[in-house]
Amino acid sequence: MSLGSKIDFSKFETQGVDITPYFSKAELEQLSDYEKKRYENIKRNYDMMIAFGLPAVKPEFMMGPRSRARKRPKSPSSSDDSDEDWSPTMHQTKSKAKKMSSKGKNISQAKKSSSTEGKKNSGSLETTKSKRSTEVKHQYPLRENRATNFMALEPPDDDQFLYCEECNKEYEGACPDHGPLVVVEDSKVPDTCKKDQDRATLPAGLTIKESGIPNAGLGVWADVQFASRTRFGPYVGVITKDVDKVHATGYAWQIYKDGEASHFIDARDPAQSNWMRYINCARTEAEQNLTAYQYYGHIYYRAFKTIEPGKELLVWYGNEYGRDLGIVRDIKSFLKPKYVNGEEVYICPWCKHSFSMVIFLAFHVKRVHGSKLKLALKKNKKYLLLVKGNEQ
Numbered sequence: 066m067s068l069g070s071k072i073d074f075s076k077f078e079t080q081g082v083d084i085t086p087y088f089s090k091a092e093l094e095q096l097s098d099y100e101k102k103r104y105e106n107i108k109r110n111y112d113m114m115i116a117f118g119l120p121a122v123k124p125e126f127m128m129g130p131r132s133r134a135r136k137r138p139k140s141p142s143s144s145d146d147s148d149e150d151w152s153p154t155m156h157q158t159k160s161k162a163k164k165m166s167s168k169g170k171n172i173s174q175a176k177k178s179s180s181t182e183g184k185k186n187s188g189s190l191e192t193t194k195s196k197r198s199t200e201v202k203h204q205y206p207l208r209e210n211r212a213t214n215f216m217a218l219e220p221p222d223d224d225q226f227l228y229c230e231e232c233n234k235e236y237e238g239a240c241p242d243h244g245p246l247v248v249v250e251d252s253k254v255p256d257t258c259k260k261d262q263d264r265a266t267l268p269a270g271l272t273i274k275e276s277g278i279p280n281a282g283l284g285v286w287a288d289v290q291f292a293s294r295t296r297f298g299p300y301v302g303v304i305t306k307d308v309d310k311v312h313a314t315g316y317a318w319q320i321y322k323d324g325e326a327s328h329f330i331d332a333r334d335p336a337q338s339n340w341m342r343y344i345n346c347a348r349t350e351a352e353q354n355l356t357a358y359q360y361y362g363h364i365y366y367r368a369f370k371t372i373e374p375g376k377e378l379l380v381w382y383g384n385e386y387g388r389d390l391g392i393v394r395d396i397k398s399f400l401k402p403k404y405v406n407g408e409e410v411y412i413c414p415w416c417k418h419s420f421s422m423v424i425f426l427a428f429h430v431k432r433v434h435g436s437k438l439k440l441a442l443k444k445n446k447k448y449l450l451l452v453k454g455n456e457q
């Protein structure tokens with residue numbers, strides 16, 4: 066089976082996409098560049114399905130401004146997505162972390178959250194009932210999904226414990242065996258530099274310049290070596306509960322209180338943020354060198370390996386935002402069908418559009434996310450493999 070081999074995708078690659086007819090002037094003004102690009106991708110995908118005679122349901126935004134009520138986005142904590150079983154190097158996990166007081170008192174049982182090797186390598190999943198891929202039943206709507214472009218950790222039960230990656234335990238203070246983290250403070254900002262506060266706070270030994278990730282904008286690079294267990298932060302921004310605003314910019318961290326989403330720290334304004342707003346999202350585990358964590362209501366980044374001079378500082382933004390940037394690191398759940406009214410539905414792991422057939426998902430994945438799927442046999446079972454994508 067060669068998915069999509071006879072389809073000419075090239076005209077869709079090059080054709081411009083105009084989304085302006087579907088929005089009122091006021092709505093267009095409110096959309097960020099990020100959101101516009103996202104709607105263009107959805108429209109391009111829909112146009113492609115129609116052009117190839119594939120059944121597709123019109124995305125909601127294409128119904129026009131009058132018939133559409135803009136949906137509020139879901140918070141990541143309320144997501145019904147079930148593939149949150151792996152979250153790269155995020156160690157504040159609900160009720161699973163072993164917590165130790167600074168005196169070494171055991172509070173609860175540990176989760177070995179960084180042992181992702183086996184999970185990372187499982188790039189295949191069984192496709193059940195493969196005959197489905199040859200019989201067209203009906204196409205599920207292309208679900209319109211609002212971008213989840215804020216950064217989010219797994220909700221911590223509480224944020225008064227510090228995780229020690231070396232002992233895989235949390236302590237109420239410094240680790241008794243490995244000591245405190247090495248703290249890198251922000252540079253002090255003179256009053257005359259307030260409007261450029263973000264850049265002025267950059268600590269010595271770091272540079273802000275174009276990212277090594279294509280089209281990612283600026284990034285932060287190490288000029289000197291930073292040891293593992295170096296702490297940066299806190300992440301500085303405006304405290305807000307305005308989810309629409311944080312969606313439009315992509316610079317906010319979700320903060321939790323008592324395990325529930327509470328507010329955001331939004332670093333969209335350079336005059337009210339710090340240099341950490343320029344740290345980009347790692348595309349792979351291999352290139353990630355920072356772990357984000359929440360401590361007493363603040364977000365800090367900590368090096369979990371030595372960062373050599375010339376390396377870009379990269380953190381993980383969370384599964385939802387990662388997917389939105391086209392990064393899927395949880396390949397394990399790729400193409401696992403979900404069941405809706407007894408029917409198999411295949412969900413795109415990047416943007417979560419639903420498809421009734423694997424082949425439709427394959428078209429979509431190739432066109433919108435630039436990845437290919439191929440069928441493989443393993444122990445006499447059929448698997449679908451992602452053969453090209455962001456996972457390297």
Ligand SMILES: C[S@@+](CC[C@H](N)C(=O)[O-])C[C@H]1O[C@@H](n2cnc3c(N)ncnc32)[C@H](O)[C@@H]1O
Pocket residue numbers: 214276278279280281282283284314315316342343344345346347348390392
């Ligand atoms: C917190 S900002 C990071 C700083 C940003 N690069 C800048 O120049 O201001 C988040 C934005 O950076 C870009 N970005 C970060 N990581 C990325 C990645 N892995 N791939 C593509 N874009 C990325 C996206 O535009 C994202 O919305």
